Amino acid sequence: MSLATNAPSLPFEPLLPRPAVVQSIRTEAYGISTFSLAFTEPEMAAAYRFKPGQFNMLHIPGCGEVAISIASDPAKPDVLEHTIRYAGSVTRAIGRLKVGDVIGLRGPYGSSWPLEQCTGKDLLIVTGGIGMAPLRPVILSVMQHREQYGRVLLLYGGRTPQDLLYTEEFERWQQGGIEVHVSVDRADESWKGQVGVIPMNFYRIRLEAKKTAVLTCGPEIMMRFVIYEAMARRIPKELIFVSMERNMKCAVGFCGHCQYGGTFTCKQGPIYNFKAIEPFFGKEEF
Amino acid sequence: MATYAAPRIAASIVLAKTALQQVIDNLRAQQFKVLGPVRADSAIVLDEIEHISQLPIGWTAQQRPGGYRLVQTGGGEYFGSALGPHSWKQFLHPPRVDVLVSRKTENGWSFEPAADEPQLQAFLGVRACDLQAIQLLDRVFLDSYTDPHYAKRRQRLFIIAVNCNSPAATCFCQSMHAGPKAETDYDLAITELPDTFLVHIGSEAGSEILHGVPWQPATAFDLGRATQMMQRAQSQFQKAVQTDNLPHILFEHLEDSRWDEIGMRCLSCGNCTMVCPTCFCNTMEDHITLDGQTGTRTRIWDSCFVMDFSHMHAGNSRPTTRSRYRQWLTHKFASWKDQFGSLGCVGCGRCTTWCPVGIDITDEVRALRGLEAK
Numbered sequence: 001m002s003l004a005t006n007a008p009s010l011p012f013e014p015l016l017p018r019p020a021v022v023q024s025i026r027t028e029a030y031g032i033s034t035f036s037l038a039f040t041e042p043e044m045a046a047a048y049r050f051k052p053g054q055f056n057m058l059h060i061p062g063c064g065e066v067a068i069s070i071a072s073d074p075a076k077p078d079v080l081e082h083t084i085r086y087a088g089s090v091t092r093a094i095g096r097l098k099v100g101d102v103i104g105l106r107g108p109y110g111s112s113w114p115l116e117q118c119t120g121k122d123l124l125i126v127t128g129g130i131g132m133a134p135l136r137p138v139i140l141s142v143m144q145h146r147e148q149y150g151r152v153l154l155l156y157g158g159r160t161p162q163d164l165l166y167t168e169e170f171e172r173w174q175q176g177g178i179e180v181h182v183s184v185d186r187a188d189e190s191w192k193g194q195v196g197v198i199p200m201n202f203y204r205i206r207l208e209a210k211k212t213a214v215l216t217c218g219p220e221i222m223m224r225f226v227i228y229e230a231m232a233r234r235i236p237k238e239l240i241f242v243s244m245e246r247n248m249k250c251a252v253g254f255c256g257h258c259q260y261g262g263t264f265t266c267k268q269g270p271i272y273n274f275k276a277i278e279p280f281f282g283k284e285e286f
Numbered sequence: 287m288a289t290y291a292a293p294r295i296a297a298s299i300v301l302a303k304t305a306l307q308q309v310i311d312n313l314r315a316q317q318f319k320v321l322g323p324v325r326a327d328s329a330i331v332l333d334e335i336e337h338i339s340q341l342p343i344g345w346t347a348q349q350r351p352g353g354y355r356l357v358q359t360g361g362g363e364y365f366g367s368a369l370g371p372h373s374w375k376q377f378l379h380p381p382r383v384d385v386l387v388s389r390k391t392e393n394g395w396s397f398e399p400a401a402d403e404p405q406l407q408a409f410l411g412v413r414a415c416d417l418q419a420i421q422l423l424d425r426v427f428l429d430s431y432t433d434p435h436y437a438k439r440r441q442r443l444f445i446i447a448v449n450c451n452s453p454a455a456t457c458f459c460q461s462m463h464a465g466p467k468a469e470t471d472y473d474l475a476i477t478e479l480p481d482t483f484l485v486h487i488g489s490e491a492g493s494e495i496l497h498g499v500p501w502q503p504a505t506a507f508d509l510g511r512a513t514q515m516m517q518r519a520q521s522q523f524q525k526a527v528q529t530d531n532l533p534h535i536l537f538e539h540l541e542d543s544r545w546d547e548i549g550m551r552c553l554s555c556g557n558c559t560m561v562c563p564t565c566f567c568n569t570m571e572d573h574i575t576l577d578g579q580t581g582t583r584t585r586i587w588d589s590c591f592v593m594d595f596s597h598m599h600a601g602n603s604r605p606t607t608r609s610r611y612r613q614w615l616t617h618k619f620a621s622w623k624d625q626f627g628s629l630g631c632v633g634c635g636r637c638t639t640w641c642p643v644g645i646d647i648t649d650e651v652r653a654l655r656g657l658e659a660k
Contacts, residue, residue: 013399014431015385015583021394040393061388061395061581062574087599102394219600246603247596249569252431255588256567257595259617261537262624267430283540285609 014252017059017104018044022097023079028165029158032130034071034083035094037105048077051112052137053243053271057251058082058094059104066090067248069134069270070108074141080105083133083165109251111271113138114241118213121239122150124205126226128157128198128218132165134243134270135217143176153179153205157198157222160184161191181205199225202233209234217243224282227274240274242281261286292493298504299496301483303364307338308499309446309474313408316495318444321377322410323367328356330370332377335410342367349454349635352644365411365478368454369634373563374409374416375423378439381587385435385570388581400582402435408444412472414465415457415632417447419563421471425626426566435585444491447472449512451519456635458648461526464632466519477512484512525638525648528655529629533620539657540612548650549608551643556589558637558647559614564630565589590614619651 020037027033037058039045050056055069066088072081086095097103115138123142127135135154142152154173158164161184170180181201183194194201198218212235216226223242230240246265249255258265261280263272280286293299301309310320314336322335325342335341346367348355359366384400412420420440427436447468450459459465468475473492477484484504487493559565569588574581588595591610596603604610622630631647638646 013434015433015585016399017386017397019393019395019397059386059388059397059583061390062572062578064572065570065583085599091599104388104395104397245598247598249588252433254427254431254433254566255569256590257569257588259613259621259625262533262621264625279537280540285604285606286540286612 014254015106015250017057017065017106019102020080020105022099022101022103024099025097028083029163032083032085032165033095034081035097036072037080037082037103038078039105040102045078048080048108050074050077050080050108052115052141053112053134054108054110055134055251055270056080056082056105056107057109057248058090059106060090060093061104063093064090065104065249066094067109067251067266069243071133071136072140074137075144083130083136085130107251109266111267111269113215113271114213114273115141119148120150120211122208122212123152124155124207124212124214124230125153126155126198126201126214126216126218128222129159129163130165131216131218131222131243132156135215136166138215139173139178143173143178146177150211151179152177153181155181155183155198155201155205157183157185157201160186161188179205197225198222199229202229207233207235213239213241215241220244220282227281237275237278238273242272242274242277243270244272244277245270292497293487293501295487295490295493297487298509299485299487299501300504300508301485301499301501303481303483304338305499305501306364306483309495310335310338310410312495312497312499313444316406318406318408320408320410321374323365323370325356329354330356330367332370332372332374338364341365341411346452347454349456349639350644351456351638351646352641354639363451363478365448365476366452368450368452368457369413369416369636371561371636371640373561373634373636374412374420375563375566377407377409378420378443379423379427379436379566379568383435383585384582385585386583388583390579399434402438404439404442406442406444407439408446410446411448412445412468413448413450413459413634414468415450415459415462415634416563417445417468417471418459418462418464418632419634420445422564422626422628422630422632423566429626444495445472445474447475447488449475449477449516449519451478451515453519453522454635454639455524456638456646457523457633458525458527458635459633460520460523462529462629462631462633467516477515479508479511479515482508484508525635525646527619527631527633527648527651529619532629532651532655533623535655535657536616536620539654540616542654542657544650544653544657545608545612548611548645549606551645552607552611553643554591554607554610555642556591557640557642559589559591560587561636561640563632563634563636564618567595569595590617615647615650615654
């Protein structure tokens with residue numbers, strides 16, 4: 001017999017992780033490491049593709065699940081790098097993993113940085129702290145198609161020199177045609193570079209407002225000032241893109257935790273065009 | 287004379303009230319667990335029904351903001367009581383459901399979906415507002431990604447709607463365009479007349495389940511009485527929400543002091559989210575056996591009023607009651623529209639009745655709308 005209800009079909013299991021093995025662990029900074037993960041099932045490894053800015057859900061059985069952006073090159077989807085700061089119970093459990101350990105991985109989820117839309121434009125990438133991780137795939141992609149973009153600038157800041165990620169790659173990025181400007185909030189005697197909060201770096205560069213797209217990821221307070229500085233230079237809101245962070249439990253819009261206004265950060269985000277979220281951005285406790 | 291052939295879809299027929307027992311029997315014979323209103327714990331709640339005598343015949347509930355009291359009507363209505371604290375979401379989106387089992391293997395871990403074979407369920411006495419709430423949950427759990435746990439329950443569902451003759455004092459479904467009459471997506475819809483049930487056949491399954499049940503075609507007189515009952519119900523609403531342009535108005539007033547004022551009254555207890563038929567938010571709980579070999583993920587209901595709900599590494603994005611109430615109300619009446627194409631409230635009034643401090647959501651919306659006029 002047929003019921004009046006619209007019989008929904010039953011496709012894949014949206015909450016089901018697949019096993020992935022830790023291939024390598026690289027310490028990036030104090031309390032921050034990059035975990036290279038690879039699916040153990042060949043068919044998963046073959047089918048998996050991601051775009052810069054998307055994230056995976058990493059699951060430790062008996063402990064929990066955490067949303068982590070993919071930090072590696074989208075052209076090499078067979079090994080997925082996740083740069084993780086040990087902050088909560090799940091990330092600390094990940095911190096105890098060893099090479100060869102298996103965890104659960106599902107993804108990719110969420111929106112991506114609009115690289116197609118940005119071709120022909122200058123790119124201004126502004127990141128703070130671990131906010132560098134979701135933009136590393138952008139840099140790695142852009143270097144492979146460098147001719148498709150105008151100038152590409154990276155303004156990257158950390159609290160101290162010891163907090164900076166991927167420092168050994170900066171030279172390669174420079175050689176790949178990325179103008180890398182690094183600064184720290186607080187320097188020590190070893191630091192020979194710039195000191196100051198990230199938005200201050202805007203005063204060290206010249207931008208062509210009409211053809212510059214801004215991609216930013218970092219603490220919300222930092223992004224607020226980045227947007228302020230970008231708009232002061234008449235960069236249109238349509239060309240400002242931000243990566244938002246909210247608590248996430250499911251990554252598929254079921255759990256409600258990551259709501260941000262009329263969007264789910266897991267579906268319409270984490271990468272938003274600033275104009276789309278302007279009414280909510282920076283609203284206290286929203 | 288009684289006819290026994292199955293009635294056509296879209297037909298209206300008349301049943302003796304006691305014939306409802308045969309409908310229940312037929313459903314049970316087809317392995318449906320029949321769920322409906324019963325009187326328990328000084329309230330009308332939803333539970334398994336085997337016999338019509340379990341229905342709260344002759345009972346109703348007086349409701350007001352922060353108040354609920356059962357009273358006898360002196361009549362013999364089967365469905366004279368409006369809504370209780372339970373909604374049907376508990377049977378479609380269970381408060382606890384295992385979603386994942388992890389097993390330790392030689393090579394690490396294997397992951398598989400937790401076994402979930404829900405039984406056939408028949409909802410008896412679904413009001414129009416709750417019917418619309420189910421349609422809203424369909425958007426959440428079936429539209430972009432499909433939640434297998436919800437989908438399986440939804441596929442195995444038989445719905446007997448009841449057109450609401452007796453809206454409570456906290457009801458406002460009419461203003462949310464969600465009632466009091468059940469319009470679509472049911473298998474059978476009952477209008478309770480003084481001495482009989484007028485039944486509208488909504489689906490093939492609805493027709494088939496009446497096999498062997500004595501019925502008569504509805505007469506113009508029956509249909510006229512049903513229309514009268516509906517009109518009478520429509521005139522009884524005491525509360526309303528004015529919905530035009532509401533998302534825009536709420537988003538324009540996110541920083542108004544009215545939110546501070548509500549935040550002072552709200553206890554952040556989350557009762558409203560538990561009784562709400564559309565609140566779907568949930569979280570995950572992880573367990574592991576003592577030998578460390580088998581892990582289980584369980585999805586449990588969560589509430590945006592819970593402090594941890596918005597916790598991130600850098601702290602909580604909604605640390606105050608003010609911000610959590612604002613999240614709840616703007617979700618129902620503003621952001622739901624962007625997320626799922628309609629407002630997320632069906633006007634059942636449960637949040638108002640079951641709020642321990644009697645916050646009336648229609649009052650709050652009216653006050654927030656009033657800001658627009660200033």
